[in-house]
Amino acid sequence: MPYSWTTPPRQEPQELHLWPHNSLPAEGFAALILGFFLFASLPLYGLLGTKLMWGLLPFMLASTAGIYYALRRNGRDRQILEVLTLSPERTHLSRTNPKGDVQHWESNTYWVKVTMHDKGGPVPYYVTLKGDGSDNREVEIGAFLSEEERKALFNELSDMVRDISRS
Template identity: 55%
Template sequence: MPYNWTHADSAAEGDAPRELHLWPHQSLPVEGYVRFLALTAVLISVPLLPLLGSFVLWGLLPFLLITLFGMKWALDRSRRDRQILEVLTLGPEEARLERTGPRGGHQSWHCNRHWTTVQLHAHDGPVPNYVTLRGGGREVEIGAFLSEEERKALYDDLQSALRG
């Protein structure tokens, strides 16, 4: 699951704030990124071997390089757009949600923990099983980038965490 619960260090376990860290799934690790680009470069250059020493090679080479750099740009853009971190802190009296977006944008929400409710919108949200937190006069989304099954599990986890 692309989320996990942690306990902040505190003197007593009962009043220790709990933190939930959520992030989008990254399907292509750095090693896979490098291997994919290297393999693509090799596969693009294999058909060029018979053309070594001819002027046709110089006519095709710019287009192949543009293709390779275009693929690198698209993968880099996808990676940057997935750099999201949501941190839900459940203290003894307060619930706080901090969201850091892909371009460094920062959003926060907080309210009294005892008035915080979690809701699962099965069909009327932008995605199926849309999870929101309500409290302090506002309703905010949490984990919209998770898969449908992960949002269901998140809803159950949040309900039990807010009760306890």
């Protein structure tokens, strides 16, 4: 799962790290680009030495460059890290976005409420945290996870917040 508790159970503060799933490692990226280039260039071998090859070559190179750019952009857009720190006194959530800016949310752990919205959110089974404070805002957590992962996160997070707020 693309999230993990970094602190052993029964120790405080508990820390949860969440990140988007990365299904294409660097080796797979290189193999995909090379494979696409080789397969796209196959029709050009029969046209070697003709003017038609020079007419088709820019389109093959442009499509290879387009795939390269799209995969690199997708990789940059997935550089998200959410860190949730739970202690008996405070709950703190920080989210590092792809561009490097960091968003923070904090509340008294006693008042933190973990909610799952089955419908009506940007994704099904949307998990949010709501606490005390002057702004009393509700923040999302793990929206980039799959549906099953969000359900598991909700159960784990609910149990952990309940256990820590009791201590």
